[in-house]
Amino acid sequence: MPSEARALDTLDYFERNLPAYLEDLRQLVEIESPSLEPQGLKRAALWLQTQFAGLGELRRFETEAGTVLRLYRRGSGPRVLLLAHYDTVHPAGSWSRLWREEGGRIYGPGIYDMKAGLLFILWALRYLVSSGREHPNLEVLLTPDEEIGSRSSRIFIEDAARGADYALVLEPPTGSGDLKVHRKGVGWYLLKVHGRAAHQGVEPEKGVNAIVEASQLIMQIIRAQDLEKGTTLGPNVIKGGTTGNVVADYAEVLVDMRAWTLEEAERVDRFMRGLKPRLSGARLELEGGLNRPPMEPTPESLALFELARGVARELGFDSKPGKVGGGSDGNFTANLGVPTLDGLGAMGAGAHQKSEHVIKEALAPRMALLAELLTRLTRDA
Ligand SMILES: [Zn+2]
Numbered sequence: 001m002p003s004e005a006r007a008l009d010t011l012d013y014f015e016r017n018l019p020a021y022l023e024d025l026r027q028l029v030e031i032e033s034p035s036l037e038p039q040g041l042k043r044a045a046l047w048l049q050t051q052f053a054g055l056g057e058l059r060r061f062e063t064e065a066g067t068v069l070r071l072y073r074r075g076s077g078p079r080v081l082l083l084a085h086y087d088t089v090h091p092a093g094s095w096s097r098l099w100r101e102e103g104g105r106i107y108g109p110g111i112y113d114m115k116a117g118l119l120f121i122l123w124a125l126r127y128l129v130s131s132g133r134e135h136p137n138l139e140v141l142l143t144p145d146e147e148i149g150s151r152s153s154r155i156f157i158e159d160a161a162r163g164a165d166y167a168l169v170l171e172p173p174t175g176s177g178d179l180k181v182h183r184k185g186v187g188w189y190l191l192k193v194h195g196r197a198a199h200q201g202v203e204p205e206k207g208v209n210a211i212v213e214a215s216q217l218i219m220q221i222i223r224a225q226d227l228e229k230g231t232t233l234g235p236n237v238i239k240g241g242t243t244g245n246v247v248a249d250y251a252e253v254l255v256d257m258r259a260w261t262l263e264e265a266e267r268v269d270r271f272m273r274g275l276k277p278r279l280s281g282a283r284l285e286l287e288g289g290l291n292r293p294p295m296e297p298t299p300e301s302l303a304l305f306e307l308a309r310g311v312a313r314e315l316g317f318d319s320k321p322g323k324v325g326g327g328s329d330g331n332f333t334a335n336l337g338v339p340t341l342d343g344l345g346a347m348g349a350g351a352h353q354k355s356e357h358v359i360k361e362a363l364a365p366r367m368a369l370l371a372e373l374l375t376r377l378t379r380d381a
Pocket residue numbers: 085113114146171
C-alpha cells in the first residue's frame with residue numbers, strides 16, 4: 001500500500017474511535033490534577049496506570065512530586081521516547097464545569113496543556129497493537145510536575161533520554177498548528193539585597209537602603225537583555241522594606257530569564273553572578289540559575305521535523321518548524337543531544353487560563369500524525 005493510502009487508513013481508525021477517545025479524555029480531565037495537590041495527582045496516576053496496563057511493561061516510581069510512570073514496549077529499530085505530563089496549573093474546584101463542548105471546542109482544566117496530547121500516546125499505542133503495524137522500541141514517560149519546573153521528574157526524563165534515539169513531546173503545537181523545534185531556555189534568579197535599617201527621621205544617613213540598591217540593580221539587569229537575540233530578563237516580583245519610617249534593610253527581586261541559545265543563557269548567567277552592590281555596606285546574595293536549557297534545532301531534529309511534516313501533508317495539513325518562548329521537558333532531552341520534536345499534542349488555545357480548550361475536529365488528524373510517525377521511525381529519520 002502506498003504510504004499516503006496507509007496514512008489515510010490510520011486517520012480513519014482515529015476518526016472511528018474518536019468517541020471512545022473523548023470518553024477517556026473526559027474521565028482524565030474530570031480527575032483534577034494540579035501540580036501541588038497530591039490526592040488528585042494520585043488518582044490521575046492510578047487511572048493512567050489502568051489504561052496503559054497491557055500495552056507494555058509498566059513501572060511506577062514514587063517521587064516527592066508524585067508518581068512517575070514509565071512504560072516500555074519492544075519494537076524494532078531506533079528507541080523513541082514519548083513524553084507527557086499529567087499535572088495542570090488549575091487548582092481543584094476552580095472550574096465550575098470540568099467538561100464543556102461548545103462550537104467545535106472542548107473546554108476543561110488541563111485539556112489542552114496537556115491531557116489531550118497525553119492520551120494521543122495511549123491511543124497511538126492501542127492503534128499500533130490492534131493493527132499489528134511495525135513500530136520502534138518505545139518508552140513512554142508520564143510525569144507529575146512539569147508545570148512547576150519538573151524538579152522531581154527531571155532525572156527520569158534525562159535517564160530515559162540517554163537511551164533514546166528520538167524524543168517526541170506531546171505538548172500542544174503553536175497557535176497556528178506548527179510543530180515545535182525551537183524553545184527558549186528558561187531560568188530564574190532570586191536576588192537578595194541586604195542593607196541596614198535606621199530611623200528615617202532621626203539618622204537616615206546611618207542606614208543602607210536595600211530598595212534603592214535593588215532599584216539600581218534592576219536597571220542594570222534590564223540593560224543586560226538582548227532583545228534582538230530574544231534574550232529577556234523580567235524582574236517580575238519585588239519585595240522589601242518594613243515600614244514607612246525605617247530605612248529598608250532588605251529587598252528581593254525575582255527575575256525571569258529566557259534565551260534562544262545556550263551561549264546567551266550563559267552570558268546572562270555570568271552577568272548575574274557578577275553583579276556588585278553600589279552602596280557601601282550593601283550585600284548581595286543570588287539564588288537560582290538556568291532551569292531548562294534552550295531546545296535548539298539541530299540537523300537531526302530538523303530531519304525528524306521534515307519526516308513528521310511529510311506525514312502531516314499526507315493527512316491533509318501542513319506545519320512549519322515552530323519556535324516558542326516557553327520551555328517544556330523537551331528542553332531536557334534536546335540538551336542531551338537527542339533529536340527532539342515537540343508540539344505533537346492537540347490543537348487549541350488558552351493554556352493556563354479559564355479559556356483553555358482543544359479543537360475537536362483536529363484531534364483525529366493529530367493522533368494519526370503521531371501514530372503514523374511512529375511507524376515510520378522504525379528506520380532512521
Ligand atoms: Zn504542558
